[in-house]
Amino acid sequence: MEALKETQFQFPGVTGKYKGKVRDVYYLDQLMIVVASDRISAFDVILPRAIPFKGQILNQIAAKFLALTRDVVPNWVTAVPDPNVTIGVKCEPFKVEMVIRGYLAGHAWREYKSGKRQVCGVPLPDGLKENDKLPSPIITPTTKASEGHDMDISREEIIAQGVVSEADYMQLEKYTQALYKKGSEYAASQGLILVDTKYEFGKHDGTIYLIDEIHTPDSSRYFYADTYEAIQAKGEPQKQLSKEFVRQWLIENGFQGKEGQNVPEMSDEVVNSISHRYIELFEKVTGEKFQKRSYAGVESTIESNVLKSLKEISK
The missing domain is CATH 3.30.200.20 (Phosphorylase Kinase; domain 1)
Structure with missing residues (x-):
């Protein structure tokens, strides 16, 4: 082969x-x-x-x-x-990955299930089930580790530790929200839900650029839109594309x-x-x-x- x-x-x-x-x-x-x-x-x-x-x-x-x-x-x-x-x-890559989530799935669900009501400093309401749609998309950044596993980090920690300047980080958040909105709209046109995804950014000559791959099955999670509500109502695992x-x-x-x-x-x-x-x-x-x-x-x-x-x- x-x-x-x-x-x-x-x-x-x-x-x-x-x-x-x-x-x-x-x-x-x-x-x-x-x-x-x-x-x-x-x-x-x-x-x-x-x-x-x-x-x-x-x-x-x-x-x-x-x-x-x-x-x-x-x-x-x-x-x-x-x-x-x-x-x-x-x-020059920023040393954070901008993870954005529209639904409570994967790592965020595991944290929630363990009793936590905050992920990366972002508060979550009580009473959610796995794969429920969140009230609004949340950004849960991780450190970009050169070795080993990436680690959760909050916006406040990123800025306080100087990992990214406050001005740049606010721009990264705006870009992340806008990209997720556009990606979600395209997914919907294909009968899919863009559940969560990650974006990486870098700087060149003072300009922030989106780098790496985006919206691929290796960097994103998709659900099938036509069966989402029925499966969620039954409390069954969602059929996913990833x-x-x-x-x-x-x-x-x-x-x-x-x-x-x-x-x-x-x-x-x-x-x-x-x-x-x-x-x-x-x-x-x-x-x-x-x-x-x-x-x-x-x-x-x-x-x-x-x-x-x-x-x-x-x-």
Whole structure:
């Protein structure tokens, strides 16, 4: 099963490389070349098998939504020269992730269920059930850890600790609310609910830019709008569109990223099923038919597309 697991490109002018859980980032003087590989991670662990077309899917969903939200906030994208590649402005990232939640799900629900009535300093009313719609969307930022797990942090702590200046943080909040509103409207047009998502921002020449991917199933949680009310009334788990199905498969096979646990073997059948689910996610989230790229000579194709794009950008 062909997939793009890792890359070792020697692009001209590269000053450094960073290998993330999914992306390989090549740094130039003012730009970044970001290659979305087919690696997949869960519980902060990169799984042993790559998933065909996953990188293409994430890159193309992100490209679509970054283009759709450019009127809301400037973003880092300069070009998308290849299905797996985005080239953009090299920004200095803010050390917070802006998580916004319209519904009580995931981490926020676990905190609430444990008895807490505040998440990241934001008060929550009594009497809510899992996946209930919140009175209004709340921002629950986390620290952006270079190693280990991200940690919850409040607006007040961010400003008091100087993680982000007050003026910049207020702008990040405005951008986050506006992006979530736009993302929710688009999701509704596709019969979906954008439950929660995260945004990352950076600065370049004094301007704040939206960076990284947005509104992908790896960074967001979606519910199906047509069944939401009925399922909620019954108190049953919501049908959701996200990477959660991968986490559930791992849990069912005895893995949650804890010490002493081994990643279960991923057969061709499992890898294939995950690939099919990601294609379904792409088509449901974007409303477009997915066009599979060819893996024949994929690295040469990527290299050629990037070099051609860099030449255009430098003109």
